[in-house]
Amino acid sequence: MGNVLEKVPVREQDPQVRATNFEEVCLGYNKEEAMEEAARCLNCKNAKCVKGCPVSINIPAFIHEVKEGNFEEAYKIIGQSSALPAVCGRVCPQESQCEGVCIRGIKGEAVSIGKLERFVADWAKENGIKPEAPAEKNGHKVAVIGSGPSGLTCAGDLAKMGYDVTIFEALHQAGGVLVYGIPEFRLPKDKVVKEEVENVKSLGVKIETNVIIGKSTTVDELLENEGFEAVFIGSGAGLPMFMGIPGEVSNGVFSANEYLTRSNLMKAFREDYDTPIVTGKKVVVVGGGNVAMDAARTALRLGAEVHVVYRRSEEELPARKEEVHHAKEEGIIFDLLTNPVEILADENGWVKGVKCVRMELGEPDASGRRRPVVIDGSEFEMEADTVIMSLGTSPNPLISSTTVGLDINRRKCIIADEENGKTSKEGVYAGGDAVTGAATVILAMGAGKAAAKGIDEFIKNKAK
Amino acid sequence: MYKILKAEKLNEIVYLMVVEAPMVAKHCQPGQFIIVKLDDAGERIPLTICDYDREAGTVTIVFQPIGASTEKFAKLQTGDAFEDFVGPLGCPSEFVNEDIEELKKEKILFVAGGVGTAPVYPQVKWLHEHGIDADVIVGAKTKDLVILEKEMEAVAGNLYVTTDDGSYGRSGMVTKVIDDLVAEGKTYTRCVAIGPMIMMKFCCLTTKKYDIPTIVSMNPIMVDGTGMCGACRVIVGGEVKFACVDGPEFDGHLIDWDLAMKRQQMYKTEEGRALLKEREGDTHHGGCGNCGGDE
Numbered sequence: 001m002g003n004v005l006e007k008v009p010v011r012e013q014d015p016q017v018r019a020t021n022f023e024e025v026c027l028g029y030n031k032e033e034a035m036e037e038a039a040r041c042l043n044c045k046n047a048k049c050v051k052g053c054p055v056s057i058n059i060p061a062f063i064h065e066v067k068e069g070n071f072e073e074a075y076k077i078i079g080q081s082s083a084l085p086a087v088c089g090r091v092c093p094q095e096s097q098c099e100g101v102c103i104r105g106i107k108g109e110a111v112s113i114g115k116l117e118r119f120v121a122d123w124a125k126e127n128g129i130k131p132e133a134p135a136e137k138n139g140h141k142v143a144v145i146g147s148g149p150s151g152l153t154c155a156g157d158l159a160k161m162g163y164d165v166t167i168f169e170a171l172h173q174a175g176g177v178l179v180y181g182i183p184e185f186r187l188p189k190d191k192v193v194k195e196e197v198e199n200v201k202s203l204g205v206k207i208e209t210n211v212i213i214g215k216s217t218t219v220d221e222l223l224e225n226e227g228f229e230a231v232f233i234g235s236g237a238g239l240p241m242f243m244g245i246p247g248e249v250s251n252g253v254f255s256a257n258e259y260l261t262r263s264n265l266m267k268a269f270r271e272d273y274d275t276p277i278v279t280g281k282k283v284v285v286v287g288g289g290n291v292a293m294d295a296a297r298t299a300l301r302l303g304a305e306v307h308v309v310y311r312r313s314e315e316e317l318p319a320r321k322e323e324v325h326h327a328k329e330e331g332i333i334f335d336l337l338t339n340p341v342e343i344l345a346d347e348n349g350w351v352k353g354v355k356c357v358r359m360e361l362g363e364p365d366a367s368g369r370r371r372p373v374v375i376d377g378s379e380f381e382m383e384a385d386t387v388i389m390s391l392g393t394s395p396n397p398l399i400s401s402t403t404v405g406l407d408i409n410r411r412k413c414i415i416a417d418e419e420n421g422k423t424s425k426e427g428v429y430a431g432g433d434a435v436t437g438a439a440t441v442i443l444a445m446g447a448g449k450a451a452a453k454g455i456d457e458f459i460k461n462k463a464k
Numbered sequence: 465m466y467k468i469l470k471a472e473k474l475n476e477i478v479y480l481m482v483v484e485a486p487m488v489a490k491h492c493q494p495g496q497f498i499i500v501k502l503d504d505a506g507e508r509i510p511l512t513i514c515d516y517d518r519e520a521g522t523v524t525i526v527f528q529p530i531g532a533s534t535e536k537f538a539k540l541q542t543g544d545a546f547e548d549f550v551g552p553l554g555c556p557s558e559f560v561n562e563d564i565e566e567l568k569k570e571k572i573l574f575v576a577g578g579v580g581t582a583p584v585y586p587q588v589k590w591l592h593e594h595g596i597d598a599d600v601i602v603g604a605k606t607k608d609l610v611i612l613e614k615e616m617e618a619v620a621g622n623l624y625v626t627t628d629d630g631s632y633g634r635s636g637m638v639t640k641v642i643d644d645l646v647a648e649g650k651t652y653t654r655c656v657a658i659g660p661m662i663m664m665k666f667c668c669l670t671t672k673k674y675d676i677p678t679i680v681s682m683n684p685i686m687v688d689g690t691g692m693c694g695a696c697r698v699i700v701g702g703e704v705k706f707a708c709v710d711g712p713e714f715d716g717h718l719i720d721w722d723l724a725m726k727r728q729q730m731y732k733t734e735e736g737r738a739l740l741k742e743r744e745g746d747t748h749h750g751g752c753g754n755c756g757g758d759e
């Protein structure tokens with residue numbers, strides 16, 4: 001037995017090896033490792049970790065079962081709160097949620113809750129254990145727009161309550177950001193995402209792909225003509241933002257969304273798929289969030305030298321520490337306190353470089369982070385043949401502009417009550433990035449969960 | 465699956481297919497497009513809508529194979545199916561939401577180039593059904609490449625067919641016909657030009673001379689078609705627009721054509737390689753299916 005103050009280390013693919021493949025980086029715990037790690041849990045009465053979890057998983061209870069070797073029981077406990085444990089165990093920012101408040105963390109390292117959750121979900125999959133379908137249907141129809149984390153969670157929860165749920169997905173495959181955004185090496189598509197989607201389907205949820213609400217049909221039509229009593233909008237983050245600097249429409253400048261969609265959803269990294277991707281020899285990724293890390297590490301695996309250009313310092317990088325750490329291990333070069341001011345193109349309109357300026361940190365701004373200020377005369381050129389802009393997204397107006405009476409805020413996000421997902425339109429609920437702007441998988445799941453409750457109350461009250 | 469109810473070769477290079485897609489057929493309008501994908505490994509290819517039948521639940525697409533994926537489409541027969549067919553995408557043509565009585569006072573000219581005749585057809589048809597007869601110029605390289613002539617004739621006011629080599633109809637480029645019509649004393653209050661990018665660019669230069677407001681339809685590289693990827697950026701009036709959600713139709717006099725044409729080249733080399741590989745029977749990878757190209 002190791003030092004109880006430290007986590008049982010998790011096995012990972014060697015950085016040099018994984019930098020050239022798309023296999024999962026983290027290999028996860030085996031049975032023995034999981035049970036050893038579970039034994040570190042203090043089983044706190046007033047467990048802070050549960051409050052730190054956006055979907056309130058009964059963490060001490062499931063870890064207790066893992067410790068005893070009762071993995072199926074552990075899976076059932078997680079299943080009461082989360083529809084996507086194999087996903088969350090991999091992509092949740094545990095360090096700032098459950099693990100961030102773990103008592104173990106005061107004097108040593110927090111219990112590795114995420115890795116344990118992942119172990120339980122993977123074990124259940126390997127042993128063919130599925131979530132249980134509800135005993136009976138209640139006959140009420142609910143539509144869910146989008147099959148990303150919030151939609152799948154909302155649909156799963158409603159199905160468990162007996163609702164007849166149909167998910168409408170705009171793309172040709174279900175999963176939302178889990179399939180188009182997060183790369184294979186962090187979240188395997190066939191092994192994990194597909195399985196989780198199948199699990200939601202096994203609860204009785206129907207998924208219709210290739211339906212774009214706002215174009216193929218509308219929220220109003222679903223409510224008025226298609227017999228749905230309520231609609232949940234979980235349509236995701238939307239349109240990629242660009243910097244607005246000269247040369248940004250040059251060939252070889254991509255949004256992270258495009259780059260990742262080509263590689264993840266369309267599987268451009270595989271020889272047997274038709275969609276092309278520009279691999280690049282020297283790639284500059286602009287931005288410092290998780291999406292930037294995903295794009296950088298994808299480009300690296302496609303064979304490029306990759307630079308992450310970020311205008312603040314390492315401390316302010318919005319990406320998870322683990323992602324930054326992994327990226328560095330693999331050989332991504334970080335050019336911090338650096339900001340592009342122009343994309344340089346050759347005579348054919350292809351990127352040949354990026355003109356940047358050096359920055360320094362000034363006084364804190366409204367976000368509380370120190371504001372980056374340009375250092376005079378610091379302009380310089382970086383060579384590059386590909387630039388990936390990872391600056392966040394702005395909401396897609398497709399649904400808000402085609403739904404009568406649905407209010408949006410100044411940032412064009414749908415206005416919804418945090419408690420229950422209620423919007424300005426009766427019977428219409430919303431959650432996830434469509435409401436908050438780009439955030440995390442688990443926050444979207446929390447919103448989907450809250451909205452499922454809200455919808456249940458709404459339909460029950462209406463029936464009275 | 466989306467069944468192909470009819471597959472027809474219109475000429476040596478252009479194919480027409482009637483596809484069963486009730487939800488798209490019910491909601492589509494002139495000016496909009498769809499995205500189609502053959503199978504699991506396929507690309508998402510944007511194609512314009514040529515016609516639709518709301519009752520029968522069908523959508524007609526017309527395409528010219530120019531990349532690896534559209535080459536595969538061309539081999540499909542009646543009874544085959546596409547795995548994915550999604551739409552309608554983009555905004556309907558401007559006039560669809562305008563006042564019909566006001567529209568009737570206008571004189572509208574359509575200019576269709578090559579396979580661009582397909583997306584022009586539903587627009588002219590829509591206007592015809594609303595009691596407005598528009599003049600239509602259809603241009604093609606040579607006689608055999610003129611498509612949908614009979615269909616167009618049935619819904620157009622005056623139809624002017626022209627071929628570059630003079631083998632059929634008038635002789636010369638569509639821009640020459642615009643010049644000729646104006647010289648003959650015709651006046652137009654608006655123009656809609658759809659075809660290869662180079663043709664749309666020169667149409668716009670021509671109509672600019674006569675101060676005729678001109679709409680064009682852009683068909684840039686896309687992935688999702690819902691605004692998510694931003695691959696379809698075009699500069700219109702100095703602003704970045706996404707063709708998939710802001711377009712595909714834009715004010716042609718405001719488009720930065722040189723930039724748009726450079727972007728169009730993006731996958732040209734890869735595409736060429738893919739096509740070559742496929743012909744050699746190798747496992748191909750990459751190749752833009754429908755970047756529009758300029759033939």
